[in-house]
Amino acid sequence: MPTALITGATAGIGAAFARRLAADGFSLVLVARDERRLASSASALHKRYGVDAEVLAADLSREEGLAAVEERLGRGVDLLVNNAGFGHPGGFLDTPVADELTMLRLHCEAVLRLTRAALPYMIGKGRGGVVNVASVAAFFPRGTYSASKAWVVSFSESAAAEVGGAGVRVMALCPGFVRTEFHERAEIDVSGIPRPLWLPAGRVADDAMRDLARGVRVSIPSARYKVIAAIGRYVPRSLMNLVAQRLGR
Template identity: 45%
Template sequence: MGTALVTGATSGIGLELAWQLAANRHRLVLVARDSGRLETLAGQLRAAAGVEVEVLRADLATVAGRDAVIARLRRDHAPVGLLVNNAGFGLGQHLLGGDLAREEEAIEVMVRAVLELSKAAAEAMVPRGRGAILNVSSMSALTTMGTYAAHKAWVLTFTEALAGELAGTGVTATVVCPGLVRTEFHDRAGLEAATWPAPAWIDVEKVATAALAGVRRGDVVVVPSLRYQVAAAALRHAPRALVRAVAGPAASGRAMTAR
């Protein structure tokens, strides 16, 4: 069924994508920073799904980490047919008064790594005439909720542009823009999940299922769930002044102060 490489594979959306890909009999390359969690997950996937699983410990905030993943993407043996750029984290801070090093790390992981890994994967896939790249953005890409939203807006636009470059090659690029997903993301960022109403949340299984279905169809942009599709349409068409007023830094700031 081909090999899928998933970054940020040990938690959240990446973890669920790994399980769904394994259930569909894909060989896997799991990428994350925590070797213990990687090995545990690899063992569980091998036992439950009977698939081949490689582990690649790499910190995508570093040149060495990105280079290690790029080397695997360029390898001819067991070539990667699906790259999933999922690694990322919530900053849990405003830019003003925040830690600049954390902002820089976010750019390395959620912008530079997506750029470099997508380029390496596409350049390896195009000569083969097949392959797919799935980048994980966010509904926040359509808002002005701070630098995280800016990074995810970059991922959205970048993937749309990449899809245009890849047209006719047999290789596709898809970006998924989930809304609030029930994972450990918010806890890790120090955000109070209870700030947002219960109906706003979507299960991670639905996000992963929608994303992979979009890849199979060759969709460029996937927004899981009807309610978020409606919200996305509203955000795209609303005056930007209104978006800044209702979906700006103050909106995410409420989750920070609620802690």
Template identity: 55%
Template sequence: MPTAMVTGATAGIGLSFAHKLAARGFDLVVVARDETRLDAVAAEVRSTHGVGVEVIPADLATDTARVEERLRGSAVDLLVNNAGYTLRKPFLANDIDDEERMLNVLVRAVLRLTHAALPGMIERGRGAVINVSSVAAWVPRGTYSAAKAWVTAFTEGLAPQLAGTGVQVMALAPGYTRTEFHERARMNMTSLPSWLWLDADSLVDSALRDLRRGRAVSVPGPVYKVAAATIPRLPRRLVTALGHRQLGKRRR
């Protein structure tokens, strides 16, 4: 059986990836901070899909070493760098240590885990990395969107370096998705129209289709495909102003 590693696997997009990949016959290595929730997810996936599930509890803000070691050890055929979160307050209202912890998860962990995974994949002549970004990458709104812009650019820049190796990398850039992400950040999403929400399971199905098609960037949903194509063509001052306005409306 092939093996997939999913970070941030206890909820939302990461949990959907865990179930969808297990249903496709992947054994799993699941990574998250909360060991209790991680064990519960592992038990659920084993029971539902009959696959092997290895658990690595780790806070990727401070501890990537064990995860990197696992990636350099037994074969991992697919790495999904999904772990992430945002901060509710604007940059100057946050403690700088909190901003740095977020960057560690969104950027440093993606960098280090991708670097740990790829050599083995290249040696075996197969494998893939999905780095979960966001459509926020195209809208300047502070540290989170800057980090996601890095993830998208990093992944797109890496893709041609892997040509001919049998290994793929893809950035997944979803829009608003029904998960606990916004609730955790205490963001008020009640005014967001229903047509802007994505379903995590459908999003993951779309991402896996795009991976099979060899795409370097996957943007699920027609609304967000249009947004990703249009936003870079708009005046930057307009995009920045719209992003700032939307962010202000979501804070409680």
């Protein structure tokens, strides 16, 4: 039975991945900060799908948390989903530098270190996958969040090219607005976001697994967000900034 480790596994996209992978027969290693919530999620998944669900309480913005998850990955998993992340309610100049550095550690250092810890086992087996959750915001210049997610995309594409010959796949997943706890936790007002731009978390996980199986290196769920990402990639910077302002943070 294959094993998947998911960070940020108790809510939103991470929880959707846990449900999808459990339904596919994966044993799970669930990683998040809240041990009680982890235990509840693991119990529910085991009861519904009959799979083993290991819990690992870890704060990936701290060295001890990162080291603990690196150690578990070193013992081998078949799929890693780097999903943990957060947002800021204010702009760059309104956010304490310490909070920005915490974001960079979680979105960039943790993704790098956990991917690096997972790959040797996968390469040794000649198969495996890493899904690094970025965002369609990666294609628009909107503060440290967007910049960190742009790094995730670039890093994932580079890693995918390096390990592709070993039978291992690395993919950046770039969803748009998803119905999760993310915006509420960040105290970001999303009341003005049009309903058609919202995606269900289950749809995002399903699209991601389909694209990973196809060898896609940058997965953008839904046609509407493929168009939005294309705008971010190819239109002049002045127009891109205008689109970013209209879409919000």
